[in-house]
Every structure is written in C-alpha cells, then in structure tokens.
Amino acid sequence: xxxxxxxxxFALILLSYSLAAAGADELPGSxxxxxxxxxxxxxxxGVWVQAVDADKPRLQANAARAMNPASVMxxxxxxxxxxxxxxxxTWTTRIAxxxxxxxxxxxxxxxxxxxxxxMLTHERLWKLLRQVRALGIETIRGDIVLDxxxxxxxxxxxxxxxxxxxxxxxxxxxxxxxxxNTLQLRLVPPDTAGEAVAVAAxxxxxxxxIDNRLRTAPGPCGVWYGNLEAAMDIGANGPRLLLQGTLxxxxxxxxxxxxxxSPEQFGVALVAAxxxxxxxxxxxxxxxxVTPPELRPLLTDTSxxxxxxxxxxxxxxxxxxxxxxxxxxxxxxxxxIDMVAGGAQVARDQLAADGVTTTGLMLENGSGLSRIERxxxxxxxxxxxxxxxxxxxxxFIASLPIAGEDGTARGxxxxxxxxxxxxxxxxxxxxxxxxxxxxxDREGRRHVVxxxxxxxxxxxxxxxxxxxxxxxxxxxxxxxxxx
Numbered sequence: 001x002x003x004x005x006x007x008x009x010f011a012l013i014l015l016s017y018s019l020a021a022a023g024a025d026e027l028p029g030s031x032x033x034x035x036x037x038x039x040x041x042x043x044x045x046g047v048w049v050q051a052v053d054a055d056k057p058r059l060q061a062n063a064a065r066a067m068n069p070a071s072v073m074x075x076x077x078x079x080x081x082x083x084x085x086x087x088x089x090t091w092t093t094r095i096a097x098x099x100x101x102x103x104x105x106x107x108x109x110x111x112x113x114x115x116x117x118x119m120l121t122h123e124r125l126w127k128l129l130r131q132v133r134a135l136g137i138e139t140i141r142g143d144i145v146l147d148x149x150x151x152x153x154x155x156x157x158x159x160x161x162x163x164x165x166x167x168x169x170x171x172x173x174x175x176x177x178x179x180x181n182t183l184q185l186r187l188v189p190p191d192t193a194g195e196a197v198a199v200a201a202x203x204x205x206x207x208x209x210i211d212n213r214l215r216t217a218p219g220p221c222g223v224w225y226g227n228l229e230a231a232m233d234i235g236a237n238g239p240r241l242l243l244q245g246t247l248x249x250x251x252x253x254x255x256x257x258x259x260x261x262s263p264e265q266f267g268v269a270l271v272a273a274x275x276x277x278x279x280x281x282x283x284x285x286x287x288x289x290v291t292p293p294e295l296r297p298l299l300t301d302t303s304x305x306x307x308x309x310x311x312x313x314x315x316x317x318x319x320x321x322x323x324x325x326x327x328x329x330x331x332x333x334x335x336x337i338d339m340v341a342g343g344a345q346v347a348r349d350q351l352a353a354d355g356v357t358t359t360g361l362m363l364e365n366g367s368g369l370s371r372i373e374r375x376x377x378x379x380x381x382x383x384x385x386x387x388x389x390x391x392x393x394x395x396f397i398a399s400l401p402i403a404g405e406d407g408t409a410r411g412x413x414x415x416x417x418x419x420x421x422x423x424x425x426x427x428x429x430x431x432x433x434x435x436x437x438x439x440x441d442r443e444g445r446r447h448v449v450x451x452x453x454x455x456x457x458x459x460x461x462x463x464x465x466x467x468x469x470x471x472x473x474x475x476x477x478x479x480x481x482x483x
Contacts, residue, residue, distance in 0.1 A: 012299040012460035013181040025061050028471045044455040046258040048381035049472055052388045052438070052446045057381065058476075062424035065450045066360025066374040070427030071317045071408075072434045073368035076361075079383050080347040081325050082353070087395040091117035095132060095177075096295040107331045109284075112271065113147040114176025116331070117303040118324040119312065122270060122272035128273070130278045135298065140442075143284035144275060146267050148292045150175035151327045153242040154338045158259065161369055166258045168232045169369060173340070178270050179203060180320050181263045183241075185256040189216040189249045197247050204286045208260060208277070217246035223252040230258045253442075258474065264288055270275045295316035309375035314399040314425055315340035315407035317368035327368030328459060338367060356382045368427050369388040376449040384448040388438075397423050400437050403469065409435075413466055417442075418473035422449070433458040439469055441476030 027035075031382055046067050049059040057063070082090075092115045093370060099108020110132070114120070156172030159165035171181040184202040197214035214228070215476045228245040241260045261269060272286040303309070314320040323340070330342025344363035351358050362374040387396045401407030404419035408426050413419045424437030436450040451468055 006435040012053075024138065025059075027061055028058075028468065030467040030471060031464050032081060035245050035461060036054060036468045038460035038464060039457050040453060040455045040461055040464070044453060044458075044459075046450070046452040047468065048377040048379035048448065048450040049468075050381055050385065050448050051476065052385060052448060054064060056338070058447075060220050060378070061379070063378040064357075064359070065361070066376050067432050067434075067454045068371070068373060068401055068429075068432045068438070069368055069375050069380070069452055070429045070432040071368040071372075072380065072425050072436045072452070073363070073366060073373050074314055074317065074322050075380060075383060075425050075436050076347060076363070076375065077322050077325050077366040078314060078396065080329060080350050081306060081310065082387075082390070082392045082396060083350055084329060084346065085306055087310075087392045088304060089306040091115040091303040092130070093117055093120060093303075094291075094293060094297040095128065095302045097137070097298050098142065098292065101135075103342075104136055105303050106137045106140045106142065108140075109145050109289075110140050111145045111147060111289075111295060113291045113297075113351070114174075115148040115303075116173075116175050116177075116328050116438075118177065118309050118321045118326060118328075119180075119304055120176070120178050120301075121356065122274065125270065126274050128280065128299060129274050130281065131276050131299055133280055135353070138280060138284045140280070142282075144265075144271055144282060144286040144291075145289035145291065146176055146262060146271060147285065147365050148176035148267070148290060149290055151324075151331070152339050153327060155296075156338055158262075161371075165231050166260060168229050168257050168259045169319045171259045171320045171323075172263065173320065173327045174267075176267055177320070177324060178267045181259050181261075181266050182320075183208075183258050183260055185243075185254055187247055187254045189247045189253075191249050191250065192216065193218040195306035199243065203270055204273040204277070205261070206272035206366065207238050207269050209237055211235070211240050211242045213242065213244045213382050215246050218459065219248050219250065221248050221251040224248065224254055228256060230260075232260055243396040251273065271425065285431050307392070307399070309384050310395070311399040315401055317426070319365075319369045322367035323365050325361070328432065332376070334394075351383070354386055356386060357445045369429070375457075377436075378449045381448050381453075382479060384436060386451070388446075395462055397438060400425050405449065412462070413469060416466070416470055418470050420475055424449070430457065431456055431458055433461050433465070435465055439476070440474045441473050445476055447472050 047061040050057040094113040096111045158170040168182040188198040188392035199212045231242045326343035327339040329346045333342025336342030364370040400423035401409035403409045403412040403422035422439045424435045427434040433454040
C-alpha cells in the first residue's frame with residue numbers, strides 16, 4: 001500500500017467515528033463538501049443507502065423524488081428482463097429456403113428471420129452464412145430476404161436526442177438487429193503530422209463508401225475524439241460516410257465507431273457483403289421482407305444467454321441492447337401501441353407485483369438516453385434489494401461494472417482503498433450524473449447504494465459520488481456509525 005493510499009484509508013476510517021450522530025436524511029460531510037465544491041445543492045441529489053440484510057435504509061435524502069437517472073435506468077431493464085425471461089433465456093435466428101436446392105443452386109429466395117436477438121454479431125452471421133454454403137447452396141436464383149418483423153416498433157429518429165444521428169448510442173431497436181448497428185473504425189495515425197490517418201473499418205458494408213479525410217496532428221492526446229467528425233451524404237456510387245478532423249500522433253491506435261445506416265439498411269449491406277465473403281452468388285438482391293409462415297427452417301442460430309447479454313449492456317452501457325430488451329418485454333402485449341410501450345407497461349406491472357415503489361416512474365426506452373425517463377433513488381434501492389434476494393442475483397451483480405476495474409466504472413475510486421469493492425451502474429447525460437449498485441464495506445457487509453444528481457453542474461459531482469461510496473466502505477460495518 002502506498003503512503004497516499006494509507007493516509008486516505010486512515011482518513012476514511014476516522015469517518016466511522018465522526019459521523020455517528022448524523023441524522024438519517026443528512027448527507028455525510030465529505031459528500032456535502034464535494035457537492036459544494038461542484039456548486040450543486042443537496043436539494044438536487046437523491047440518495048439511498050441500505051445494507052442488504054437490514055430492514056430499513058441507513059441513509060436517505062430526497063429518496064422519494066423522481067429524477068432523471070440517465071443510464072442507471074438500465075438497472076430497471078436488466079432486473080425486469082431477468083424476472084420475466086430468466087438468465088438462461090436465448091433468442092433464435094432462422095434461415096429458410098424458399099425453393100428446391102439442386103446442384104448447388106437454390107431456386108428461390110433465401111430467408112433470414114430475426115428473433116429480436118440483441119447480440120447478433122457479424123461473426124455469428126458469417127458463421128451462419130458459411131453453414132448455408134456448407135449445406136450445398138452456392139447460387140441463389142432469387143433474393144436474400146431479411147425479416148425484421150419480430151418487433152412492432154414506433155418510428156425512431158436517431159438524431160432526436162442530441163442531433164447526432166451517426167452516434168451508435170442513438171441507434172434504435174430492430175427485429176433483425178445486426179452487429180449493434182455499429183461500424184467499428186480502427187484509427188492508426190502515422191508519426192508525421194499532416195499525413196492521413198489510416199482507417200480500418202469493420203464489418204464490411206456493401207455499397208457504403210468511406211471518404212477518409214482524417215489527418216494526424218501534433219501535440220498531446222487529450223480528448224482524442226474531440227476533433228473527429230462523421231457525416232453522411234450521397235456520393236456518385238451511393239451512400240458515403242465522410243470522416244473529417246485530426247488525431248494527435250501521440251494517441252496511437254484508437255477505436256472509433258459510427259452508425260451510418262438505419263438498422264434495416266445496415267443489415268442489407270452487411271449480409272450482402274458477408275454472402276460475397278463466404279463465396280456465395282446471388283441473381284437477385286438483398287432486401288427486407290417477410291418470411292412465408294409455411295417455410296420450415298433450414299438452419300437456426302441461438303444467441304448468448306440473457307445473462308451474457310445483460311452483462312454486455314451494463315458493463316459498457318449499450319443503449320441499443322437496452323432498447324432491444326425493453327421491446328422484447330412487450331412482445332406479448334398485443335394491446336399496446338407498440339412493443340416499446342408494451343415493454344414499459346410490463347416493467348411497471350412487474351415492479352408493482354414485486355412490491356417495489358413505482359411512484360414517479362417513467363420509462364421511455366429503458367436505456368436512460370432520454371429527457372423524460374424518471375425514477376427515484378428509493379425505487380432503485382428497492383430494485384437492488386429485490387435483485388439481491390433473487391436466484392439470478394449472481395448474474396445480476398456480475399453484470400455491473402466494478403469501480404476502478406472495468407466497464408464504465410473503471411475510472412472510479414482508482415486511487416482509493418475502496419477500489420474494487422463496488423459493483424455500480426453509472427449514468428451521465430447533460431445535467432445528470434448518477435450511479436446505483438452494491439458496495440462491500442471494509443468488514444465484509446454489502447450495501448445497496450444509489451445517488452442521483454440532476455443539476456446543470458451535475459458533471460462535476462463525481463468526487464461527491466465517490467465520497468459516498470468511500471463513506472459506505474469505511475463506515476458500513478461499524479455499529480457506532482449506524483444511521
């Protein structure tokens with residue numbers, strides 16, 4: 001342990017004695033001081049702290065107030081998905097032949113039917129199409145028809161939230177979602193300023209031109225993506241992704257991403273490219289359509305389990321997975337306007353059935369990328385306590401980022417003796433900064449901890465949030481500090 005870490009540990013332990021007389025609705029001094037330094041009032045903060053084996057919260061402040069949680073709303077989506085579907089739930093993608101297969105030729109269409117799988121990656125698609133080839137289909141005398149009708153969805157405008165429609169976090173759900181609707185861009189700058197930055201795009205999207213105008217810049221790396229821009233236009237040969245800006249050579253290799261096409265268009269371009277890669281030929285085109293119900297599957301592909309999907313969603317805060325899961329929850333709600341609305345109603349009904357407070361709860365898309373979604377610290381706390389008592393508790397907790405170690409929380413508590421002791425889902429949009437999860441205190445007792453901040457200066461409150469986690473770590477197991 002370094003001297004700095006030892007001093008911080010000693011200071012945290014002292015908190016367990018100095019805070020014993022505080023009231024149950026009074027924030028710890030270290031948290032209040034950090035909020036004041038960020039120019040944020042305690043009135044704009046919701047907090048809930050309760051040991052998982054206690055019958056009431058140790059600390060609550062504005063806990064009943066419904067607030068915007070940003071990506072912490074994924075905690076709700078994950079919990080309800082586990083409750084309704086179970087951690088071993090999987091999705092199935094089907095391929096069917098619309099005609100006889102003779103001498104390597106399919107005399108008809110090939111149908112790819114989506115099952116609303118949130119994690120149908122291009123690697124899995126390549127394997128599936130390679131299996132089609134292995135079954136003896138080389139030439140398709142018809143079309144490849146992609147059926148995304150598994151989900152009944154409302155219109156989606158990817159630019160509606162923040163005017164950045166090419167950002168992957170703005171992508172919507174789709175019944176045949178492929179590779180998260182994301183084009184990954186590996187950026188490799190040369191050593192000399194002014195030269196072109198090499199770009200390796202994956203997966204290949206047939207018909208999409210990439211116009212790379214990125215240049216290498218001098219100086220420190222800093223916020224490396226700050227000077228990068230992506231835009232779409234129509235070139236001489238079809239849709240064109242224009243990449244502009246500079247990347248400092250000191251940054252080295254970096255990974256960027258874009259969502260240049262709608263999920264439907266992305267799927268068409270991806271499958272067309274993959275069919276060519278596996279050596280297949282086609283007389284027609286790749287297009288969207290509906291699979292005739294009488295066709296029997298030629299091949300099926302099973303997704304990773306829900307537990308694996310939720311882990312991917314929470315560790316890296318995937319909005320498109322969250323949107324896909326909420327719509328999946330609404331599949332059996334035929335009376336709903338669409339499956340997203342149906343999924344939101346299913347979530348509210350499930351929480352109410354579980355005895356969770358739903359006052360003020362507002363679900364729009366289940367991802368937290370919303371200006372209208374609302375939830376209270378109390379509701380989040382009750383969900384986390386309920387999850388602790390469920391058979392899927394290990395899978396649920398394992399999906400949450402570990403503070404100081406991985407996922408979106410890898411930069412939290414980095415130099416703290418509490419590093420590695422918290423599993424938390426974080427959330428951040430303009431005017432919102434939040435977290436919710438579990439903290440293991442220094443005596444081995446686990447606590448539910450929630451903190452929501454809604455304020456124009458919310459982005460500056462990470463120190464206050466980390467202070468709350470450290471306070472729970474230092475004082476949680478000490479009866480003299482019990483609130």
